[in-house]
Amino acid sequence: MATEIKAPVFPESVADGTIATWHKKVGEAVSRDEVICDIETDKVVLEVVAPADGQITSIVKNEGDTVLSDEVIAQFEEGAVSGASSTQAVQSEEKVEQAAAKTEAGAAPVVERSQPVSDQAPAVRKALTESGVNPADVQGTGRGGRITKEDVANHQTKPAAQPLSVAVGERIEKRVPMTRLRKRVAERLLSATQETAMLTTFNEVNMKPVMEMRKQYKDAFEKRHGARLGFMSFFVKAATEALKRYPAVNASIDGDDIVYHGYYDVGVAVSSDRGLVVPVLRDTDRMNYAEVENGIGAYAAKARDGKLSIEEMTGGTFTITNGGTFGSLLSTPIINPPQTAILGMHKIQERPMAVNGQVQILPMMYLALSYDHRLIDGKEAVGFLVTIKELLEEPAKLILDL
Structure with a gap:
């Protein structure tokens, strides 16, 4: 039919x-x-x-x-396929059966030679393109002989049988088309810089209290909830509390209207092979720390596998991005329209700080809040960032809702 x-x-x-x-x-x-x-x-x-x-x-x-x-x-x-295609399917099944039989006998399995690059998953195609590896040279270990990202990585680490000789002075260029995601990200970032009155305010936070609490309870937390206790849950919960106190930071601009949201959907920027994506945690005011950590972990895994759905990346009233995972000490994040603010986390670095007239070495992190000055005044932006700082430096306030 x-x-x-x-x-x-x-x-x-x-x-x-x-x-x-x-x-x-x-x-x-x-x-x-x-x-x-x-x-x-x-x-x-x-x-x-x-x-x-x-x-x-x-x-x-x-x-x-x-x-x-x-x-x-x-x-x-x-219906059934006749002709050559049907024959190919039978031959493919026979190869799988032969491989299984030899594996059971203790021999090395017969793996079908890797398929053309066009038959591979998007992440694998990207890895092949960026590495310049010929798919015909890679032994695929995936189902039906498909190449995995690990196959590409392993192939690159193998010593070349015949090293390539490049003429002295030759400079190689490679031109690849920009993905739709990358083009869309570029359009949105350019639009944000041109259509918003974007300003960034900075502060710094002493991460020692959070780090001590995490060290003390991380094993019990993971045993109880099956999730690793990271820093992101503290930042998401602190940002959510700050959004409650400063509703304008949780609002958006729609034409000549200001839309105040009565809910808290926090987007968490995640790096993937295809570019930056921002999946959204819904109703973070109702989530506990374990639910935040599990949610972020699930989104990160989906981003790596290219399995994020459109619904999971739609909406959001506020965004958090963590450049510290890549070693960034300070940056000015760009707003994710139609949101009006974004929080930037950075690398934790020990620095000498003056505390009660004494110099102490403390693990410090710079925080950056970029905001749309058309809606958010400087007083609100600074107050919002200071609230996050205070909640992180006294995490008991988060737990006790103080």
Whole structure:
């Protein structure tokens, strides 16, 4: 039975997408729910799966083509596949069976040679492109001979059989197209700098109290909640309390209107292979520390695997970004519109500080709050940042809601 394969229904925040990769060719046998196509949007890569066992009879949208929400991208026919494709499927199954049999006998498994780069996952394709590794030279250990990111990394660490000789004075350049996500991030950042009255205020926080509390309770916390107690949960909870006290920082501008949000959805900037993404923790005022840590951990894993959904990155009333994980000592983060403020965390570094007339070496962190001066006055911005500083330097206040 012939059916149409359509692009997913995009949310209102996503206008269109681009066909990134066709994993299956016309006439090739596919199984139900097998990924046949990747569609890249401004925020995520969406996977299109086969509706049933069968084959693609025609491709309407080729790689690189722009597709709209619910637009037809291919024609599909259910049922058994005849001819060469069917034979290939049988041969593939035989290879898997032979590999399993040899593994059971104690011999090294027979692994099918790596498939073309176009058949690999988006993260693997990016790793191959950036490393300049030929996929034909990589032994894939994934299912069906697919290459994994670890395969690419392991291949790069192997000594080359024949080192490449480069002529003296030769300078190599590589040109690759910018991904839709990277282009969208660039557009939003440029828009933020041009369309907001952005200003940044700074402060510093003594991280010793939080570090001592974390050291004392981290093992019991992980045993009880199954989550690692990090610094982000303290910052999310401190920022949420500060947002309650300064509603303008949690607001947004819509045309000539100010929208005050009665909820606290905090976006946490996460670095991925495709670029910076900002998944959102919903209702952080109702979350405990374990829920915050588990939520961030789950988002980080999804970002690495390219599995974040559009819904998980939509909305948000405030954003926290942590450049300290990369060693940044000080920076001026850029607002994530339509939000009106963003908090920047940085590297913890020991510095001599004057405390009650005495010099002490303390683990200090610079904090940066970038805000839209059209809505937030300097007094509110400074007060907001000082509130976060005080709550982190006396974390008992967070716990006791003081």
